[in-house]
Amino acid sequence: MSYFHSGRLRLALLALPAIVLLLPFFLAVAFVLRFSFSAETQAIEGFSLGRYLGLLDPFFLRSVILTLKLAALSTVICLVLAVPVAMLMAAITQPIWRRIVTSLILLPMILNLLIQSYGWIMVLGPNGIINGVLLKLGLLDRPVQLLFNEIGVLVGLVQTALPLAVFPILGSMRAISGQYLEASASLGAKPWVSFRDITLPLLKPGLIGAASIVFAFNASAFAVPLLLGGRRVQTMGVAIRDMVSPMFDWGGAAAAGVTLIAITLATLMAATWLSTRSTQWQGAR
Template structure:
């Protein structure tokens, strides 16, 4: 008696013994390089955490919380608050400047023009941060291009001091982190269907009303993401505040450098770094919570 023929469904249900790896194994193999990289970062963070509770000269064997207690002194507390304030202000300014740029990128129809626009936005990320900071020194210096232009137009009689203060550092922070705000905002606005704008225009809304009441609320997750990226990037910035602010704008990253380079106080520097990381992660977690909640509200309303 002959066996009945095997159907395609039964053949598909049989396990594939000839395949060397299952789908799960291939996925883990694909993720191995990134997981190794993350493992290195986690180990480095744990080492920094261990040094933060050590003592100077006995970073690995000693145990003390004096480095954390030192951060509550007026100088270090002022440095932390200054870092968070400049990072927050730069994030707000960068987002305000990035919204029209992102909207323009999202509404460009020509692929060539869109690529050129994208290359212009990404240009600061392609140039070394040190070169960008030296460029700001040339522009904002007492004998720099901006002061010379203002004097040539008769607007000022003597140079304006725009370096080694918070205003100069703020301009540098906004310029270097600007692409990080543009990209998520443009991506969010590009995902908004034109039908919403057409429906609002049909109901009598002007272009400004469509932008304010339709585009901005629906692109809020991208705006929050861009602001978070700029904040996290600028909170740990070192080159820009060091060159444009000098020792007059003591942001926390500059203080960490000073603790390591001349003083060799690794526990104090590690404690400041741990506090900065925890503060940044807390703000990013809050931002992710708000973004996720907003995204769920948008999905429920559609």
């Protein structure tokens, strides 16, 4: 019994630095949560549900729907792009090439979001690279509007979140035994059939984990929608920013932030549940 208590005490001491590090963030969330129920706009005083009732305004509901739409689309695109990239990284055996490819994948996480967004402005703008090439090839008569709309925001979200999808899938990819694919090939299955019937089902935990991370990351995105979408793409992050300044509705911004956190947590919990059920189902088979 004493050994059991000493083991629990040892684990608690090991977790203490992480708890101390995360405590300020939990306190900040608790502060925002209390502010969201405040009866005052710019001070914590009283109790009211008015801030949450104000979020039922059609303008904010459109922001919620648009945020979920862009987060879902970017998640699907990231998964489609991340699977072949993860397969390529898993197939690389030479350490030098593995480091090079890893560095290229991590590059969007290293560069500042402002630099990346301004780079996309140069690529997607009316006088940018894409429009310039299409005009010179005679495929367009006039530039296509790729900025300050959902297309530009979607491109930026996919580019910034792609590394978050690659590495969870890569972990699942490396856990797949090559004997499964060898057995499938020996039985006459084509590569596409092996990928569909063997690789893809075994990648389900990684796919679900990657989808939850990318969705949560892009649902709370602020810089990319603001810079590539301007005032025309009003996501929840941009709406919360507008509530803080210039509207100075701090209570409303707190309520919107809590709502965004709740949506993100619900998505992560659903992804965890799906991942657990998928693992249990695979184990049963």
